[in-house]
Amino acid sequence: MVISALIFGATIYISRFVPIKLGTVQVLYPAAILAPLFGVWFGVWGSAGLVIGNILSMVVVGMNPAIFPLALLAQFIMGFVPGIAFRKVRFEGTRDRIVFIATVTLGMMVSTVLVALNLALIQKIPGNVVWGTIWPWMQVSNTLSAAIFSPILFAWMSDYMNKSGLFFKRFLG
Structure with missing residues (x-):
C-alpha cells in the first residue's frame, strides 16, 4: 500500500503542474497508467494505496479531499477491477494481453x-459540460x-515485481 500510495500520489502531484485542465480534471493524467498495475501487483492493498496517494496529493496542494468522495472511489476502482480480474505475474499469450486491456478499460x-x-453532483459543474466535454x-x-501504456509497463516490469517478492499472489494479500 505504501509503495502505490507514494508513487501514485507523487505522479498526481507532479502532473498537477500541467496548466491545461477541463474543470478540475487534468488533461494529462499519467497516474491512470500506473493505477491498474498497482491493483494487479499489490491486490486490494495496492488499490487502497491509490486512494491514499490521491488524498496526500490533494492535501499538499490545498484541496479538500472531502468534496471528492466519488473521485476517490474512482481511484480505488482503477486498480481494483484489473487487480481482481487479472491475477497473473506475466502475459502468457495474446489472450492474456486482451483480457488485461479489457479489464483496464473497464476499470x-x-x-x-x-x-x-x-x-x-457534488461540485455542481453543469451536466452538459461534464458529459459533453470532460467525460x-x-x-x-x-x-x-492506460489501455496503451499499462500493458507495456506490465510486460516490462512484472518479472522484476515477481522476482523481488513484491507481487501479491492473492488479491487480498
Whole structure:
C-alpha cells in the first residue's frame, strides 16, 4: 500500500503542474497508467494505496479531499477491477494481453463515470459540460492512455515485481 500510495500520489502531484485542465480534471493524467498495475501487483492493498496517494496529493496542494468522495472511489476502482480480474505475474499469450486491456478499460470507464458524477453532483459543474466535454476527454487521458501504456509497463516490469517478492499472489494479500 505504501509503495502505490507514494508513487501514485507523487505522479498526481507532479502532473498537477500541467496548466491545461477541463474543470478540475487534468488533461494529462499519467497516474491512470500506473493505477491498474498497482491493483494487479499489490491486490486490494495496492488499490487502497491509490486512494491514499490521491488524498496526500490533494492535501499538499490545498484541496479538500472531502468534496471528492466519488473521485476517490474512482481511484480505488482503477486498480481494483484489473487487480481482481487479472491475477497473473506475466502475459502468457495474446489472450492474456486482451483480457488485461479489457479489464483496464473497464476499470477506467467505471472510474471516469464516478469522477463525472462527482463533478456533476457534488461540485455542481453543469451536466452538459461534464458529459459533453470532460467525460469524453477522460476517455483519452485516462482510458486510452492506460489501455496503451499499462500493458507495456506490465510486460516490462512484472518479472522484476515477481522476482523481488513484491507481487501479491492473492488479491487480498
